[in-house]
Amino acid sequence: MKVKIKKSDPMDLLGAWKVKEKCRKDDGMLRQDFITFSTDFSLNHSFVAKKEDKIVGFIIFRDTGYISIFGVHPDYREQGIGEKLVEKPKQKYNKLWCHVRETNQDAIEFYKAVGFKEARRVSSYYLNGDNAKIMVYEEN
Numbered sequence: 457m458k459v460k461i462k463k464s465d466p467m468d469l470l471g472a473w474k475v476k477e478k479c480r481k482d483d484g485m486l487r488q489d490f491i492t493f494s495t496d497f498s499l500n501h502s503f504v505a506k507k508e509d510k511i512v513g514f515i516i517f518r519d520t521g522y523i524s525i526f527g528v529h530p531d532y533r534e535q536g537i538g539e540k541l542v543e544k545p546k547q548k549y550n551k552l553w554c555h556v557r558e559t560n561q562d563a564i565e566f567y568k569a570v571g572f573k574e575a576r577r578v579s580s581y582y583l584n585g586d587n588a589k590i591m592v593y594e595e596n
C-alpha cells in the first residue's frame with residue numbers, strides 16, 4: 457500500500473516517537489529525550505508518513521525553515537519516503553537548514569540528493585562532543 461504523508465495530530469506522537477527511538481537504537485542518531493521530542497512535535501510543524509495505519513517516518517520543522525528532527529524507520533528507507541517528507545518544508549519555505557552529525561554520512565548523502573549543500577561545520581555541537589555540519593537548501 458502507498459505511503460501517505462499527513463500533517464500530524466496529537467494521536468501521532470507515540471508512533472513518531474517509536475520511529476525516533478528505532479533510529480536512535482539502530483543508528484545512534486536522534487538522541488532527544490521524550491520531553492524535548494514531544495515539545496518539538498507539538499509546538500512546531502510536524503508531518504508523519506503512514507503506511508496503512510503504521511507511522512514509518514516523521515519530520516519536524518520550525519518557522520525559520522529549520523528542520524529540527526527527521527527520521528524514517530530503517531525497514532522503510534530508500535523508498536522515497538524521506539524525500540516526500542522533506543517536500544513539506546520545501547513547499548512552505550524558500551530556504552531550509554539543519555544540523556547533521558558529521559559522522560552521519562547516510563543523512564549527509566540524503567540531504568545532498570534532495571538539493572541541500574554543506575554550508576559549514578560546527579565544532580562540538582552535540583552533547584557528546586560530536587561535530588555538526590550545517591546543510592542548507594535554497595530554492596532556485
Ligand SMILES: CC(C)(COP(=O)(O)OP(=O)(O)OC[C@H]1O[C@@H](n2cnc3c(N)ncnc32)[C@H](O)[C@@H]1OP(=O)(O)O)[C@@H](O)C(=O)NCCC(=O)NCCS
Nearest residue numbers: 485526527528533534535536537538539562563565566569
Ligand atoms: C536520512 C533519512 C531520513 C533518509 O530517508 P529515506 O526515506 O531513506 O530517503 P529517500 O529514500 O527518500 O532518499 C532520497 C534520496 O536520498 C538518497 N539516499 C538516501 N539514503 C542514502 C544513503 N544512505 N546513501 C546515499 N544516498 C542516500 C537516495 O538514494 C535518494 O536519491 P535519488 O532520488 O537520487 O535516488 C533516513 O536515512 C534516516 O531516517 N536516517 C536516520 C535518522 C537521521 O539521520 N535523520 C536525519 C538527521 S538530521
